[in-house]
Amino acid sequence: xxxxxxxxxxxxxxxxxxxxxxxxxxxxTPQTHIxxxxxxxxxxxxxxxxxxxxxxxxxxxxxxxxxxxMGERVFTATSSQGLILMSEVLFNIAGMRLxxxxxxxxxxLSAPINIWNDHQDAISLRDSGWLQLFAEDNQEAHDFICxxxxxxxxHKVMLPVMVNMDGFILxxxxxxxxxxxxKTIDKFLPSYNAPYKLDIENPMSFxxxxxxxxxxxxxxxxxxxxxxxxxxxPKVGEEFASLFGRKGxxxxxxxxxxxxxxxxxxxxxxxxxxxxxxxxxxEDIGLLRVISYRPFPKERIRKALKGAKRVVVLxxxxxxxxxxxxxxxxxxxxxxxxxxxSGFIAGLGGRDITFETLDEMMNVVKxxxxxRCRFLxxxxxxxxxxxxx
Amino acid sequence: xAQGKNIERHFDEHYFVSGHTxxxxxxxxxxxxxxxxxxxxxxxxxxxxxxxxVFSTKSPxxxxxxxxxxxxxxxxxxxxxxxxxxxxxxxxxxxxxxxQAGDGGTGDIGLQAISGMLERNHNILFVCYDNxxxxxxxxxRSGLTQFEANTTTSPIxxxxxxxxxxxxxxxxxxxxxxxxxxxxxxxxYPRDLERKVKKALETKGPKYLQIHVPxxxxxxxxxxxTMEIAKNAVLSGLYPMxxxxxxxxxxxxxxxxxxxxxxxxxxxxxxxxxxKDVGAMKALQEVADKNIEYYKxx
Numbered sequence: 001x002x003x004x005x006x007x008x009x010x011x012x013x014x015x016x017x018x019x020x021x022x023x024x025x026x027x028x029t030p031q032t033h034i035x036x037x038x039x040x041x042x043x044x045x046x047x048x049x050x051x052x053x054x055x056x057x058x059x060x061x062x063x064x065x066x067x068x069x070m071g072e073r074v075f076t077a078t079s080s081q082g083l084i085l086m087s088e089v090l091f092n093i094a095g096m097r098l099x100x101x102x103x104x105x106x107x108x109l110s111a112p113i114n115i116w117n118d119h120q121d122a123i124s125l126r127d128s129g130w131l132q133l134f135a136e137d138n139q140e141a142h143d144f145i146c147x148x149x150x151x152x153x154x155h156k157v158m159l160p161v162m163v164n165m166d167g168f169i170l171x172x173x174x175x176x177x178x179x180x181x182x183k184t185i186d187k188f189l190p191s192y193n194a195p196y197k198l199d200i201e202n203p204m205s206f207x208x209x210x211x212x213x214x215x216x217x218x219x220x221x222x223x224x225x226x227x228x229x230x231x232x233x234p235k236v237g238e239e240f241a242s243l244f245g246r247k248g249x250x251x252x253x254x255x256x257x258x259x260x261x262x263x264x265x266x267x268x269x270x271x272x273x274x275x276x277x278x279x280x281x282x283e284d285i286g287l288l289r290v291i292s293y294r295p296f297p298k299e300r301i302r303k304a305l306k307g308a309k310r311v312v313v314l315x316x317x318x319x320x321x322x323x324x325x326x327x328x329x330x331x332x333x334x335x336x337x338x339x340x341x342s343g344f345i346a347g348l349g350g351r352d353i354t355f356e357t358l359d360e361m362m363n364v365v366k367x368x369x370x371x372r373c374r375f376l377x378x379x380x381x382x383x384x385x386x387x388x389x
Numbered sequence: 390x391a392q393g394k395n396i397e398r399h400f401d402e403h404y405f406v407s408g409h410t411x412x413x414x415x416x417x418x419x420x421x422x423x424x425x426x427x428x429x430x431x432x433x434x435x436x437x438x439x440x441x442x443v444f445s446t447k448s449p450x451x452x453x454x455x456x457x458x459x460x461x462x463x464x465x466x467x468x469x470x471x472x473x474x475x476x477x478x479x480x481x482x483x484x485x486x487x488x489q490a491g492d493g494g495t496g497d498i499g500l501q502a503i504s505g506m507l508e509r510n511h512n513i514l515f516v517c518y519d520n521x522x523x524x525x526x527x528x529x530r531s532g533l534t535q536f537e538a539n540t541t542t543s544p545i546x547x548x549x550x551x552x553x554x555x556x557x558x559x560x561x562x563x564x565x566x567x568x569x570x571x572x573x574x575x576x577x578y579p580r581d582l583e584r585k586v587k588k589a590l591e592t593k594g595p596k597y598l599q600i601h602v603p604x605x606x607x608x609x610x611x612x613x614x615t616m617e618i619a620k621n622a623v624l625s626g627l628y629p630m631x632x633x634x635x636x637x638x639x640x641x642x643x644x645x646x647x648x649x650x651x652x653x654x655x656x657x658x659x660x661x662x663x664x665k666d667v668g669a670m671k672a673l674q675e676v677a678d679k680n681i682e683y684y685k686x687x
Contacts, residue, residue, distance in 0.1 A: 021475060021478040021479070022471060022474045022475055022478060024471070024474075048478075049478065050474035050475070050477050050478045052470060052471075052474050052509065053509070054467065054470070054505055054509075055501060055502070055504065055505035055508075056501060056502075056505070058463070058464065058467070058502070059464065059466075059467035059470070059501075059502050059505055060467075062460060062461070062464035062467035062468050062470075062471065062502070063467045063468070063470050063471035063474065064471055065460055065464075065468055065471060066435060066458070066460075066467070066468035066469060066470065066471025066472040066474075066475070067471035067472065067474055067475040067478075068471070069458050069468075069471070069472065070471070070472055070475035070476070070479075071475070072475045072478060072479075074471075088461060089460070089461065089464065092460055092461055096460070198433050198456035198457075198458060198472065199456055200430060200431050200432070200433065200455070200456060200484060203430075203453070203454055203455050203456045203457070204456060204457075205446050205451035205453050205456075205457045205458070205459075206457070206458040206459070207436075207442075207446075207458050207459035207460055208446040208447065208448040208449070208451065208459070209442070209443055209446060209447045209448055210448050211447065211448070214448050214449075
């Protein structure tokens with residue numbers, strides 16, 4: 001049923017229909033509307049779950065870890081500083097192979113403190129062992145929830161999934177969302193059947209000390225599973241599409257790439273702006289949207305970029321002292337003798353990425369191709385001259 | 390043959406079994422068995438990082454015959470809260486949930502998560518095995534290290550000698566959450582310990598039990614003296630055994646034959662510097678005197 005709905009509420013509706021037994025979170029802007037709505041569902045008896053209001057994000061992640069270890073389907077959500085505070089637990093959850101689903105309302109990291117959107121929070125958790133999906137709009141954020149559980153709870157996967165949605169732009173943005181039917185979700189997502197759990201009938205120990213004789217293999221197994229999910233993700237997306245009648249999750253999205261000499265690569269809601277820009281442009285520009293940042297779909301990207309002469313990576317995060325992390329990874333896939341690649345950083349801390357920003361980017365691509373790490377939309381009056389050339 | 394039967398019986402009777410790698414004379418291992426045996430098979434344990442976790446569960450082996458999980462250092466109270474929430478969701482209210490940690494995992498890095506667990510009224514027993522320092526990382530001082538004790542981070546130097554600060558009153562902090570039950574005990578009094586575990590598990594809501602467990606390696610005493618030293622801690626007044634219900638003291642272990650702090654510290658290398666320092670010994674004696682006065686242990 002189509003509803004004009006806020007992004008956070010679209011996500012909360014999806015979580016309700018996935019029927020987690022335990023939900024725990026800690027308030028942080030711009031994530032709060034998600035758990036507020038879930039708490040209301042529980043208070044109204046529309047969701048039969050234990051909703052535990054903890055004293056920190058570290059405990060929120062730890063609490064859902066404990067409940068997941070009991071064989072429960074669980075949910076948490078956070079953003080920015082909260083994600084970073086959770087980070088110790090998030091690595092632990094992946095290592096313990098628990099199929100936890102969380103939403104990260106992407107937001108900049110302090111200092112300076114800033115509550116607005118960029119991708120630095122999630123990107124900093126790149127190596128944690130969580131699958132990371134980036135939604136472009138609220139429909140996707142809504143639809144990714146049940147698909148995330150389906151991927152995570154596959155006994156061949158048993159890894160956590162982070163659904164990323166841009167803070168404010170999506171979480172607080174009102175859009176028309178085709179809200180799923182509960183009975184269709186029930187059909188798509190059976191109840192979770194844990195392959196291992198804390199059980200007094202079959203007492204087992206979890207979280208054991210892994211010394212040098214075993215640790216390396218546990219990481220290899222995790223890595224291999226992560227690579228295997230490159231097949232699981234589109235498969236789940238196809239199953240979703242056949243049941244729900246709209247597109248499901250995939251690793252990447254290709255937009256107007258066929259025959260375009262220039263391909264822009266980006267993630268999240270800015271891709272909507274880029275699509276509009278492409279539609280209004282006389283030039284041959286395509287977009288490659290990375291949906292799955294982890295696992296990183298190398299082959300799919302390489303294949304999609306085959307005909308591109310110029311590749312332009314636009315991202316909302318930076319590996320300080322190096323360059324944009326997405327740029328680094330895309331560059332490693334390309335033959336730089338035949339393909340020019342440029343890297344741009346924009347939108348940090350919620351700075352709007354507009355058509356003017358994209359004009360600036362395309363001008364730089366033409367005039368000085370091969371920029372590795374160029375910031376866009378910079379107010380040079382805020383920088384001392386010696387730092388800004 | 391007889392030996393085989395004994396081992397079989399051992400595995401039938403205990404829920405924390407031998408084969409682990411604790412040091413000889415480890416007070417924590419003794420306490421852990423007493424706690425697990427009272428709790429019995431209908432128990433789930435969340436364990437913080439620390440000696441107990443390391444010596445009992447080196448992959449692929451485990452000494453635990455009840456479901457047991459270790460996640461991180463500071464989060465066992467939050468993990469246990471998730472376990473308890475799951476049990477509530479499943480309508481299983483007759484299973485004991487225990488979270489446990491050393492003194493560092495309880496009173497320092499774990500304090501916040503435990504405070505949250507107590508405030509939210511989870512039906513969980515939190516057990517602190519208090520050996521008064523970070524033993525797992527090599528004997529560094531914790532908030533619960535006794536005043537003046539020598540540790541690797543509160544060493545005996547030319548200017549300062551031992552821990553400069555008093556032992557953190559963690560039992561009192563948790564009791565101040567007005568939880569239904571909070572108590573301290575010692576492995577020197579196994580019956581007292583067992584009674585308190587039983588009482589805690591029969592009480593609904595959040596409970597806290599702090600157990601004094603000597604560490605021969607960290608305290609610098611003979612493994613054969615573990616029990617005697619634990620007993621002397623209580624008899625000197627340095628480790629009061631008390632019980633709180635809903636924030637009020639309801640019972641204390643009265644000291645029948647009081648001993649001096651000197652007698653308690655003498656066999657322990659961590660207090661060696663007090664033997665020749667009359668002022669320092671007096672200062673620690675004052676701590677014991679204050680405990681006795683405050684809790685009316687005499």
